[in-house]
Amino acid sequence: MPKRINKALLVYVLFAVILLVVPTFVGGDAYLLNKFSRYLALGILAVALSLSWGYGGILNLGQGVTFGIGAYGIAMYLKLAASASNPGGLPDFMGWNNVSSLPWFWQPFHHLSFALLAGIGIPVLVAIVLGWFMFRARIVGVFVAIITLAMLVVTNLLFIDQQRYTGGFNGMTNLAILKVGPVSLDPYSLTFYYFASGLLIVILLAGFYIVNSKFGLVLRAIKENPDRVRFLGYDVAIYQTVAFAISGAMAAAAGMLYAMVLQFASPTFMGVALSLSVVIWCAVGGRDSLLAAAIGAILVNALQGTLSNQFLDTAQLLLGAVFVLVVLFLPRGLAGISEVFARKAKRSAPAVVAGAQATGRLKPEAPDRKPGKHAEVR
DSSP states (O other): OOHHHHHHHHHHHHHHHHHHHHHHHHTSOHHHHHHHHHHHHHHHHHHHHIIIIIITOOOOTTHHHHHHHHHHHHHHHHHHHHTTTSGGGOOHHHHHTTOOSOOGGGGGGGSHHHHHHHHHHHHHHHHHHHHHHHHHTTOOTHHHHHHHHHHHHHHHHHHHHOHHHHOGGGOBOSOOOEEETTEEEOTTSHHHHHHHHHHHHHHHHHHHHHHTSHHHHHHHHHHHOHHHHHHTTOOHHHHHHHHHHHHHHHHHHHHHHHHHHHTOBOGGGGSHHHHHHHHHHHHHHOTTOHHHHHHHHHHHHHHHHHHHHHOTTTHHHHHHHHHHHHHHHOTTOTTHHHHHHHHHHHHHHHHHHHHHHHTTSSOOOOOOOOOOTTSOOO
16 A cells, blocks of 8 residues: 555544544533534535545535435434324324325335435435436536536425425424434434444545545546546546445435434525535535545534624624635645645755755765776775
């Protein structure tokens, strides 16, 4: 394994260790554990966009589609579990909308395995279908952003319109706590925080493997020059569609975790504001790094929460100013800071060596001499 990859993997491991020791500093505060779990879920969402945008050059402004479908997938199961004592086992919003019996497409969500499969599978299927038509038509750049944004708006309106089956604008509230065997994943518990941390770590490591594989190498080449990769015999559309689908699966997992953290699922998960916020998180952290994107999401959301408490009316304005400053002075995000210091150290190293040689503290190395016909060989 190349030395560069070894160093990057070491940084990932360090980040994982930091996540696992955070509860020791929190002191078991349930509110903070829940808040940090929410940040981790949004960090996974940023990783998903970083994979498609930072490595594949696919700016997906509709990331909320797969995120929201994943959230609703697990929410349907948890809502049925919470509605077991209701007449006919119907969720409360169905009763308010005069639905007499549970719809057929809700029936399979009595099973957790189906909810997990649908929560990941349906977003992946949506991403594959949308990606296939876009990338086969060689749609790139801003046009991909426009199409995915339009898809986001349509999906959001669809979920709001079908109030009888989705809860409409209010979404699904009062969800049950997920129980897997004897384990209860209370979103305010230490167990849930470790579950969220573990999921983020697994997705980061899976993403690290993907981007450092041959697939990731081809994907980065497509980002730089898709025509050249196409001339080399690679099916560019297939690679882009697969990357788009993997990103969708990651976003769906983030949505499922987010719904469990907040204990509700809402069409706002598919809102334009959230999808555009993910772009900001990746830009602040560094879209060319999965880990930097996750850190950017965590830091921006933590900063937003702090600013909202301190400056109620101007929090968004201050956050926007931070984003503008980062874009102006750190175009590669916070991840570019290390590169700036590395370049400065590289430029200053020869000057330091030359200065040491001039003062006699470091003697210049003698050139290698090979014995010639005038050299004395002993």
